[in-house]
Amino acid sequence: MLRKTSLVLLVYSTLLSFAQNKEKVWIFFNDKANTSFNPYEYFDTKALERRIKHGINLYDSSDFPVNENYIQQITKLGFEEKVISRWFNAAIGFADYSAIEKIKLLPFVKEVVTYTSNAILSSIDVETSDKRELSEADRRLLFQQCDRMNANYFWENGFTGKGIRIAIFDAGFPNVDISPVFEHIRKANRIIKTYDFVRKNDFVYGYAAHGTCVLSCIAGLYNGKRFGLATDADFLLARTEIAWREPFSEEENWLAAAEWADKNGAHIINSSLGYTHHRYFVSDMDGKKSFVARAANMAASKGILIVNAAGNEGNAKWKYIGTPADADSVLSVGAIEPTTDRKAGFSSFGPTADKRLKPNVTAYGHVIAEAKNGFTKMQGTSFASPLVAGFAACALQAKPNLKNMELFEEIQRSATLYPYFDYVHGYGIPQANYFTNNGKPETEPTFNVIDEGLYIKVYLKKEFMKTLPQKPYIREYFYYHIENTSGYLEKYAVLKVENEEVLQLFKNDYEKGSTARFHYKGYTYSIQINN
Numbered sequence: 001m002l003r004k005t006s007l008v009l010l011v012y013s014t015l016l017s018f019a020q021n022k023e024k025v026w027i028f029f030n031d032k033a034n035t036s037f038n039p040y041e042y043f044d045t046k047a048l049e050r051r052i053k054h055g056i057n058l059y060d061s062s063d064f065p066v067n068e069n070y071i072q073q074i075t076k077l078g079f080e081e082k083v084i085s086r087w088f089n090a091a092i093g094f095a096d097y098s099a100i101e102k103i104k105l106l107p108f109v110k111e112v113v114t115y116t117s118n119a120i121l122s123s124i125d126v127e128t129s130d131k132r133e134l135s136e137a138d139r140r141l142l143f144q145q146c147d148r149m150n151a152n153y154f155w156e157n158g159f160t161g162k163g164i165r166i167a168i169f170d171a172g173f174p175n176v177d178i179s180p181v182f183e184h185i186r187k188a189n190r191i192i193k194t195y196d197f198v199r200k201n202d203f204v205y206g207y208a209a210h211g212t213c214v215l216s217c218i219a220g221l222y223n224g225k226r227f228g229l230a231t232d233a234d235f236l237l238a239r240t241e242i243a244w245r246e247p248f249s250e251e252e253n254w255l256a257a258a259e260w261a262d263k264n265g266a267h268i269i270n271s272s273l274g275y276t277h278h279r280y281f282v283s284d285m286d287g288k289k290s291f292v293a294r295a296a297n298m299a300a301s302k303g304i305l306i307v308n309a310a311g312n313e314g315n316a317k318w319k320y321i322g323t324p325a326d327a328d329s330v331l332s333v334g335a336i337e338p339t340t341d342r343k344a345g346f347s348s349f350g351p352t353a354d355k356r357l358k359p360n361v362t363a364y365g366h367v368i369a370e371a372k373n374g375f376t377k378m379q380g381t382s383f384a385s386p387l388v389a390g391f392a393a394c395a396l397q398a399k400p401n402l403k404n405m406e407l408f409e410e411i412q413r414s415a416t417l418y419p420y421f422d423y424v425h426g427y428g429i430p431q432a433n434y435f436t437n438n439g440k441p442e443t444e445p446t447f448n449v450i451d452e453g454l455y456i457k458v459y460l461k462k463e464f465m466k467t468l469p470q471k472p473y474i475r476e477y478f479y480y481h482i483e484n485t486s487g488y489l490e491k492y493a494v495l496k497v498e499n500e501e502v503l504q505l506f507k508n509d510y511e512k513g514s515t516a517r518f519h520y521k522g523y524t525y526s527i528q529i530n531n
Helices: 015-019 045-053 068-076 097-104 136-147 151-156 180-187 210-219 249-263 291-301 381-398 404-414 462-466
Strands: 002-011 023-029 080-085 090-095 109-115 120-129 165-170 191-196 234-239 268-271 305-309 330-336 361-364 366-370 375-379 447-451 455-460 477-483 489-496 501-506 515-520 523-528
Touching: 023 097, 068 080, 068 090, 080 249, 090 097, 097 109, 136 151, 136 361, 136 366, 136 375, 151 381, 165 210, 165 249, 165 381, 180 210, 210 234, 210 366, 210 381, 234 249, 249 268, 249 291, 268 381, 291 305, 291 330, 305 381, 305 404, 330 381, 330 404, 361 381, 366 381, 375 381, 381 404, 447 515, 447 523, 455 462, 455 477, 455 515, 477 501, 501 515
Parallel strands: 165 234, 165 268, 191 234, 268 305, 305 330, 330 361
Antiparallel strands: 002 120, 023 090, 023 109, 080 090, 366 375, 447 455, 455 501, 477 489, 477 515, 515 523
């Protein structure tokens, strides 16, 4: 039985700060003079190993602490500390106008950036369930959400994420400390650390159940049934969110959590979070504008693979991906429908504002997950992302020498459509057999492309039209796109296969020099359009 509870939350960045008319400020410092740093004392062993593997200087200045004397001096002037960032050499908190003007004059202050913080009235719906039995349809979906990525190739070869540490940033993890779905993780002491960046304590096993659902899509296991791929991974659980529509504090919590995850040896960060129209314009989604995108790119520079949900606003006015999914170094994940194998309606569109490919890959956006008190069916790119994060953990276990951005690229290469892509499916669905079989086999041409002067025509080969996919729930479509000379897709489409002649393009409709690219049953072919 499902119970739906509506919670109305009045969220204040800081009640005292509103009462005193204080503003949110980021204070950037000029240097880290007179600070000392011992990486062997500060970092977890896995963090040191990751840095050495990636050739990162263990004494990189961005890891040095912020000068404590600087913090003390701005505090004396009226600054109220919220977050201190080593990576950005900055202090984030609150100050009134008088204090801000005095802080700006300090010789060690590089810049003061001010934000106006408003209280936000947020209504969120939390679905809970008390059932431990699944219908036949639910059991099929539970199987398919992993099987669509050919997860069995990982599992049969012993790749279950063992030794890989995954940090999850979310709104809470209620009952993870008692749920039978996570008993295997608790018994093996594989929840390494937890931290609530909202309340500043170690307790994360309450609040919104979103994080519980996400964790189950990475590592859930019940009566031998897997909810995600990486059932043997280690975890860092961070609560960074307050409600679905957040003030800037959640981005600051994200940054603080990323530095914490780095320190504590994360190989992968899963962030089923995103920030859009409540604080940004679509034109801001260039991977550089938001603090959270900058934080994500910084985390990637430390050797961590960042996996982030593309967003659920494909049917909304906003429509496009949010941040930090827009960041260049973030593997952003869109959602597909299990019933069609095509983009889920809610899944946000790419590309980025500066025309880079997003999302990068896709996974099921309708899943069976563990909620607060039982199993439930959930939907959103929030759950596609952890499926891919679990996939990434298994892939890294299979290929431990891969650096994070090499793993990023190999996950793309493994996907069902690669090298074809579009702005809703990215490169398609990652496939485990790519990593266990050492790459993709050569694919026999499944169609013919004929340039007839004014037209380009595509004919499917009859023998491939008649063959059925190995898995009955997989649909076979013909994909094509038109890429202009600037590298931007002018058009892309997915067609049902009904006739031998599947497509006819009138060349004069497109810019000379554009590339037409076609994909069917694993085979991709490109042709330049010359009018």
